Structures are given as structure tokens and as C-alpha cells.
Amino acid sequence: MTRTWQVARALMVAGLLETVRRKEVYVLLILSALLTGGAAAFRVFGVQGLEIFVKDVAFTAVGIMTTILTVFIAARQIPDELQRRTIYPLMARPITRGQLLIGKWATATLTAAVAFLTLTLANTLLLASLGITLKPIFVQYVLLKLLGIGWLCAFVIALSVYLTPPATITLSLILAFGSGAFGRLLLMAHWEHDLSVLWLNLLYGILPHYDYFDMSKKVVFDWDLAPWGVLGAMAGYAVLSGTAWLFIGWLRFRKQTL
Amino acid sequence: MHPIVVRELVVEYRRWFKPPVRAVDGLSFEVCAGEIVGFLGVNGAGKTSTIKTLMGFQPPTAGEVRLFGLSATDARARRLVGFLPETALYSPYLTPYETLRLYGELHGLSGRPLRAQIEALLEAVNLADRMHTLNKHLSKGMLQRVGIAQALLGDPKLLILDEVSSGLDPIGKRELRDLLATQRQRGTTIFFSSHELAEVASICDRILIIHKGRLIAQHTLDELAGRVASLEDYFIRTVMAGYDILEQEAAA
Numbered sequence: 001m002t003r004t005w006q007v008a009r010a011l012m013v014a015g016l017l018e019t020v021r022r023k024e025v026y027v028l029l030i031l032s033a034l035l036t037g038g039a040a041a042f043r044v045f046g047v048q049g050l051e052i053f054v055k056d057v058a059f060t061a062v063g064i065m066t067t068i069l070t071v072f073i074a075a076r077q078i079p080d081e082l083q084r085r086t087i088y089p090l091m092a093r094p095i096t097r098g099q100l101l102i103g104k105w106a107t108a109t110l111t112a113a114v115a116f117l118t119l120t121l122a123n124t125l126l127l128a129s130l131g132i133t134l135k136p137i138f139v140q141y142v143l144l145k146l147l148g149i150g151w152l153c154a155f156v157i158a159l160s161v162y163l164t165p166p167a168t169i170t171l172s173l174i175l176a177f178g179s180g181a182f183g184r185l186l187l188m189a190h191w192e193h194d195l196s197v198l199w200l201n202l203l204y205g206i207l208p209h210y211d212y213f214d215m216s217k218k219v220v221f222d223w224d225l226a227p228w229g230v231l232g233a234m235a236g237y238a239v240l241s242g243t244a245w246l247f248i249g250w251l252r253f254r255k256q257t258l
Numbered sequence: 259m260h261p262i263v264v265r266e267l268v269v270e271y272r273r274w275f276k277p278p279v280r281a282v283d284g285l286s287f288e289v290c291a292g293e294i295v296g297f298l299g300v301n302g303a304g305k306t307s308t309i310k311t312l313m314g315f316q317p318p319t320a321g322e323v324r325l326f327g328l329s330a331t332d333a334r335a336r337r338l339v340g341f342l343p344e345t346a347l348y349s350p351y352l353t354p355y356e357t358l359r360l361y362g363e364l365h366g367l368s369g370r371p372l373r374a375q376i377e378a379l380l381e382a383v384n385l386a387d388r389m390h391t392l393n394k395h396l397s398k399g400m401l402q403r404v405g406i407a408q409a410l411l412g413d414p415k416l417l418i419l420d421e422v423s424s425g426l427d428p429i430g431k432r433e434l435r436d437l438l439a440t441q442r443q444r445g446t447t448i449f450f451s452s453h454e455l456a457e458v459a460s461i462c463d464r465i466l467i468i469h470k471g472r473l474i475a476q477h478t479l480d481e482l483a484g485r486v487a488s489l490e491d492y493f494i495r496t497v498m499a500g501y502d503i504l505e506q507e508a509a510a
Binding site: 003006007009010011013014017018021022084085086087088089090091092093094095096099255257258 | 271310313314315316317333334335336337339340341343345347348349351352356359360361363364365366368392405408
């Protein structure tokens with residue numbers, strides 16, 4: 001475990017340096033500036049009576065940007081190393097392919113988490129500048145989103161060892177944004193076409209559920225804190241499901257010709 | 259314990275709805291401790307596939323590959339190995355110092371000993387003044403030197419070098435020869451593939467010639483001395499014939 005952590009830490013440091021120097025941070029700054037610019041526009045017209053609408057727009061924007069950034073960051077971790085052939089000196093070290101996969105997942109998760117926290121900070125400052133305050137459930141929203149980022153990175157990295165980068169990105173975005181809709185489609189199939197409860201539960205369980213990790217609507221509508229046990233259950237789902245996805249990725253990656 | 263043992267190695271590449279391509283076909287050889295062995299063959303002979311299998315990048319289809327007694331697919335086998343790939347590609351967004359720090363940490367090194375080793379190696383490959391320049395601003399030759407430095411990280415007992423001098427200018431080649439000579443003095447085993455036969459002749463103790471995935475000749479340079487006009491001449495005639503011309507002559 002110590003060795004795996006050592007590998008992950010080395011890859012995370014290098015990954016963060018690369019991300020900053022790739023100038024991807026500029027994308028974040030531009031997105032944050034757009035959020036702030038939006039706030040400035042609202043300030044001109046005032047937001048009285050529009051607080052919920054403003055919050056909804058801001059949290060939806062942060063959610064969409066975070067998902068897109070996470071998918072793009074995670075999808076290139078392994079394929080980039082293979083394409084640049086930098087995988088050779090990496091794997092020439094006494095590390096296992098499993099350790100590399102975990103290290104790459106940790107790198108993607110850390111990078112995407114930093115991006116999300118930056119956007120969230122900009123969003124919070126924006127709302128504060130408009131006099132909109134957030135309830136304590138906001139903390140749970142942040143924690144759940146961070147869990148979701150870790151889960152999504154595991155899912156995308158697993159796909160990336162089976163598919164080409166464009167296919168990984170397309171499929172990941174469809175499943176990330178559509179996961180809630182797929183669940184609703186299954187329910188409709190259950191109600192309208194007599195899909196059995198067994199099939200409903202089975203298919204619903206197999207489907208990746210990124211939608212589970214989004215509490216933004218509850219923040220927008222100022223809900224009270226959710227029971228912490230629910231968050232614990234979500235953490236359990238994230239760990240189990242994320243581990244399963246990484247395991248599926250490892251099954252292919254361990255035998256892959258580099 | 260031999261640093262490298264290869265037994266009846268077969269490497270095949272599978273293709274959809276087509277018969278697999280056999281890149282290495284029943285290859286067997288050993289490399290003894292302290293030996294410098296040149297691995298020769300024309301393009302497509304199976305050199306890189308063999309080296310990929312040695313490094314665990316490619317699982318063998320059949321046969322056995324061992325490094326210091328451990329299976330090449332076991333990560334621990336690479337603890338004593340330094341590797342320089344054919345094309346020196348390193349992250350363009352890291353500096354040589356950061357590149358070496360990454361590989362050093364992956365090797366299990368850390369702290370002051372790692373820093374000291376990185377500085378000494380960058381000094382040895384004449385990159386001390388560029389250690390904080392991004393790799394994307396370095397020339398191909400300089401990147402190859404970064405590669406040489408990373409291969410020497412962790413004080414390896416076995417160096418595996420694929421197309422060792424590709425991209426190096428004449429000065430770089432001489433520096434590489436000097437470095438390899440230093441490694442030889444330290445007792446490091448070196449296994450390398452190269453098309454530069456003059457260089458092979460100046461460094462190696464022994465050569466292996468591979469053709470169409472099979473080992474067709476292996477000799478020490480002492481055995482060749484006086485029996486062939488030059489290594490180049492011997493290599494070309496052997497590869498053209500598809501068998502060891504010296505054995506053929508001896509049999510005749």
C-alpha cells in the first residue's frame with residue numbers, strides 16, 4: 001500500500017505540473033471569469049426575486065463544466081502515455097500495471113477536484129457578491145461532488161483502456177449527463193411496458209449513476225442537511241463502484257501490449 | 259544468477275480474422291553478469307519485440323524470459339534494470355530534473371539521495387545547465403541524454419538499451435561510449451540493440467544476430483577477430499544467407 005501511495009504521489013505531482021504548464025488552467029480561469037461576468041450582469045439588473053434562478057444557473061454551469069473537465073482529464077491519462085510512448089520509461093520502473101492505473105486515477109481525480117474547487121470558489125464568491133447566501137447543505141454538495149469526481153475518473157479511465165480517446169469521451173459524456181435519464185427511462189419501461197421488478201433493479205444497478213452525486217438542486221432550494229448516513233452510503237457506493245470500474249480497466253490493461 | 263535468460267521465446271501479434279504475425283520464433287539466449295552484448299538484426303527482425311518482452315511491456319506468447327531469476331512480467335525484476343527506449347520521449351511539460359525525479363520516485367528513491375543522484379547524472383550527461391528547461395525546448399540529442407540519465411537512475415546492474423545512439427551527434431555518441439565504458443568498469447551488464455556496427459564492435463564482448471525472429475548467430479568479438487573482414491561484412495553476409503556463415507565455413 002505504501003508503495004502504491006508512493007507511485008500515486010509521484011504521478012500526481014508530475015500530473016499537476018503538466019496540467020498547469022499545458023495552460024489548461026487558463027480554461028478554468030476563462031470559465032471562472034465567465035461566471036463572474038455573469039454575476040456582474042445580474043448586479044446591473046438586480047436579483048431581487050431571482051435568487052433561486054441565479055443559484056440554479058450558477059450551480060448548473062459549475063456542474064456541467066466540472067463533468068466535461070473531469071471526463072477530458074481522465075480520458076487522456078493512459079492514452080496520452082501510450083501515444084507519446086512515455087509509458088516505456090514509466091513501466092521500466094519496478095511498478096505494476098495496477099499501481100500505474102491507480103496512480104493515473106489519483107492524478108485525474110486530484111486534477112479534476114482542484115478544477116471543481118476553483119470553479120466552486122468562483123461560484124460562491126459570485127453568489128456572495130449578489131448577497132445570496134448558501135445553507136449548510138452546500139458542504140454536503142461539495143463532499144458528494146468530490147466523491148462523484150473520483151467515481152467518474154475511475155469509470156472514464158476504465159473505458160479509456162478499451163476504447164479510443166474520442167469514443168471514451170463521447171460515451172463518458174453521454175453516460176455522465178444521461179445517467180439520470182436512463183434511470184427514468186427504465187422506470188417508464190417498468191410502468192408502460194411491464195418491465196419486471198427484477199429486470200428493473202438489475203438494469204438500474206448495472207447502469208453507472210453519476211447523477212447520484214449531484215445535490216445542486218437541494219442547495220438551490222435551500223434544503224436542510226441530508227442525513228450523514230446517506231452520504232456514508234454514497235461514499236460506499238463510490239468506493240465499491242469505482243473500485244469495480246478500475247478492476248474492469250485493470251483486467252484489460254494488465255495484459256495489454258504497450 | 260544470469261541477468262538475462264531467454265528460453266524458447268515466441269512473440270505473436272494477434273489480428274482480427276487473420277493469422278497472427280510471429281515476430282519472435284523460439285529465441286533462446288543468456289547474458290552473463292558483467293557482459294556487454296550487442297543485439298543485432300535488420301528492421302523487423304524481432305529485436306524490439308524481444309526487448310519489449312524483456313521489459314515486461316509485451317507478454318510472451320510462449321517460452322520464458324527471466325531477469326535475475328525473476329519472470330520479466332514481475333515488477334520486482336525491474337528493480338535492478340535501467341532501460342533506454344528506442345525513441346527518447348519524455349513529457350514535454352516537465353524539465354529534465356522533474357523527469358528524473360518522477361522516475362526516481364517510481365523506482366523507490368526519495369529525498370536527498372535522489373536529489374544528489376539526479377544532479378550527478380545530469381552533470382555526467384552534460385545537462386546540468388539545462389536541468390530546469392522544459393523538455394519541449396530541448397533538442398533530440400539532449401532528450402536522448404535525459405533518457406540515458408533516467409536509465410542510469412537507481413544504479414542498475416543491467417542496462418537494456420534499444421537503438422542506443424539514435425539521435426545523438428558525434429560528441430554525444432562519444433560521451434555515450436565513455437558512459438558505457440564507465441558502466442562496464444562498474445560491472446554493469448549491458449544488453450543493447452543497434453544498427454551502428456562500428457559502435458557495437460568498439461563496445462561489445464559478444465554479439466547476437468537475430469533474423470526473422472530466430473537467433474542465427476552468436477559469437478564473442480574475440481571469436482570473430484581474424485576470421486571476418488569486418489563486423490559489418492560478417493553481419494550482412496550472415497543476414498543475407500539467413501544462417502551463420504562462419505559455422506557453414508567450419509562445417510565445409
